[in-house]
Amino acid sequence: MEPTRERILFAAMTLFSEKGYLSTSVADILREAGANSGSLYHFFPTKQDVLLAVLEMYRDGIYPMLLAPAWEGVDDPIERVFALLGAYRNALKTTACLYGCPIGSIALELHEPDPPVREMLSVNFEGWVRHVKGCLDAAKSRLPAGTDTHALATFVLTTMEGGVMQSRTHRTLAAFDASVAGLRNYFTLLQASAGVAAAPAARQETGT
Amino acid sequence: MEPTRERILFAAMTLFSEKGYLSTSVADILREAGANSGSLYHFFPTKQDVLLAVLEMYRDGIYPMLLAPAWEGVDDPIERVFALLGAYRNALKTTACLYGCPIGSIALELHEPDPPVREMLSVNFEGWVRHVKGCLDAAKSRLPAGTDTHALATFVLTTMEGGVMQSRTHRTLAAFDASVAGLRNYFTLLQASAGVAAAPAARQETGT
DNA sequence: TGCTCTCTTGATCGCTCAATCAAGTGAGCC
DNA sequence: GGCTCACTTGATTGAGCGATCAAGAGAGCA
Numbered sequence: 477m478e479p480t481r482e483r484i485l486f487a488a489m490t491l492f493s494e495k496g497y498l499s500t501s502v503a504d505i506l507r508e509a510g511a512n513s514g515s516l517y518h519f520f521p522t523k524q525d526v527l528l529a530v531l532e533m534y535r536d537g538i539y540p541m542l543l544a545p546a547w548e549g550v551d552d553p554i555e556r557v558f559a560l561l562g563a564y565r566n567a568l569k570t571t572a573c574l575y576g577c578p579i580g581s582i583a584l585e586l587h588e589p590d591p592p593v594r595e596m597l598s599v600n601f602e603g604w605v606r607h608v609k610g611c612l613d614a615a616k617s618r619l620p621a622g623t624d625t626h627a628l629a630t631f632v633l634t635t636m637e638g639g640v641m642q643s644r645t646h647r648t649l650a651a652f653d654a655s656v657a658g659l660r661n662y663f664t665l666l667q668a669s670a671g672v673a674a675a676p677a678a679r680q681e682t683g684t
Numbered sequence: 685m686e687p688t689r690e691r692i693l694f695a696a697m698t699l700f701s702e703k704g705y706l707s708t709s710v711a712d713i714l715r716e717a718g719a720n721s722g723s724l725y726h727f728f729p730t731k732q733d734v735l736l737a738v739l740e741m742y743r744d745g746i747y748p749m750l751l752a753p754a755w756e757g758v759d760d761p762i763e764r765v766f767a768l769l770g771a772y773r774n775a776l777k778t779t780a781c782l783y784g785c786p787i788g789s790i791a792l793e794l795h796e797p798d799p800p801v802r803e804m805l806s807v808n809f810e811g812w813v814r815h816v817k818g819c820l821d822a823a824k825s826r827l828p829a830g831t832d833t834h835a836l837a838t839f840v841l842t843t844m845e846g847g848v849m850q851s852r853t854h855r856t857l858a859a860f861d862a863s864v865a866g867l868r869n870y871f872t873l874l875q876a877s878a879g880v881a882a883a884p885a886a887r888q889e890t891g892t
Numbered sequence: 893t894g895c896t897c898t899c900t901t902g903a904t905c906g907c908t909c910a911a912t913c914a915a916g917t918g919a920g921c922c
Numbered sequence: 923g924g925c926t927c928a929c930t931t932g933a934t935t936g937a938g939c940g941a942t943c944a945a946g947a948g949a950g951c952a
Binding site for chain 1: 702703704706707782783788789791792793794795796802805806809832834835836838839841842843844845846847849850852853854855858859862863865866867869870873874876877
């Protein structure tokens with residue numbers, strides 16, 4: 477049996493993604509983990525500190541638990557971006573569109589999160605975007621010259637989160653698929669316009 | 685003074701978008717509305733029925749309260765799409781990136797919402813998409829032949845929701861702007877490719 | 893053996909929550 | 923006046939919440 481602290485964290489991670497943070501009670505976590513309240517409060521001062529530790533697990537697990545499996549056997553950097561989106565599609569599909577991205581759910585669930593929580597959510601998004609930006613930078617020669625790869629990677633995350641939100645609401649993959657298809661088509665057009673010339677219109681500009 | 689039922693609904697709408705549904709107590713609503721619990725429970729059987737009524741207000745208010753102001757003085761159908769996104773940008777800006785889209789927040793806050801609530805969230809998203817699709821259909825001649833305007837409108841909503849989520853988390857407009865800039869660039873490329881010919885790659889395909 | 897220190901046990905606390913209810917108010921109507 | 927009925931009042935209920943705490947278990951070491 478794993479140590480208690482790990483069991484509590486794993487139980488909390490599961491329940492937060494299944495029921496959300498606010499709807500998960502400390503008693504739920506204790507039942508799932510097979511622990512007593514005193515143990516939990518021995519390791520974590522408050523329920524919020526459990527959330528913080530879970531978010532740290534996501535931050536540290538993004539490569540080994542998410543990217544590595546999704547990218548196995550996929551070498552093309554642009555295909556890796558869509559393989560990652562495919563992993564989220566698979567998560568939606570295997571849960572009947574119930575669970576999507578736990579970070580996104582928590583981000584919208586907590587309207588004015590305490591600064592450390594907001595910071596960890598921010599860090600998680602940044603890590604995700606940074607990895608996607610890595611793919612885009614590796615494919616730089618196939619994108620229009622001057623492409624802002626960070627902004628484009630942000631747009632990829634936007635597509636994933638927005639698609640997951642709608643698919644979870646409609647309980648259908650259609651919205652997620654339509655969003656990813658739109659992004660795929662955008663990438664096709666970007667690569668086509670990169671082949672012709674570095675047309676100004678093909679640049680990804682940020683801000684207004 | 686407005687009738688009690690309206691005051692309760694307006695208070696609930698405000699608080700749900702400020703603090704979220706779960707974090708808003710019935711007592712909060714009563715305080716804000718200046719009403720007593722008996723009055724609330726005279727009009728609404730449960731707190732969830734208050735939420736349903738608020739979601740009905742959003743559904744019915746999407747044109748008069750959101751689209752009409754955003755589209756005033758904007759005739760070009762594609763510019764209307766971006767004027768709508770601009771309205772959300774403005775909401776973010778004037779609230780220091782605290783409040784985005786209340787429907788999206790509630791959609792992710794409730795992980796397994798009771799069927800009627802999920803249905804109303806779904807209907808709200810559908811209404812939004814239908815209006816954007818109307819714009820895209822009006823601009824059909826400028827888009828590649830065979831463009832799936834419903835899928836593209838879904839992608840527009842995805843861009844808004846995903847951008848709002850990230851901007852609220854980072855407390856910066858950057859992610860929202862990067863997302864809308866990506867969508868704008870996509871539309872530019874779509875219109876450019878429509879001018880040339882109905883290239884197969886320019887179609888917005890759905891599914892995998 | 894006996895001391896120390898980390899971790900566990902589970903009853904308990906004070907509080908907030910959504911919801912209830914009996915009593916009361918007052919406009920409209922006969 | 924007297925009746926009706928839609929609405930209001932606000933104290934109250936019981937359940938569930940996050941958090942506390944005194945007591946104890948047990949490994950590691952002298």
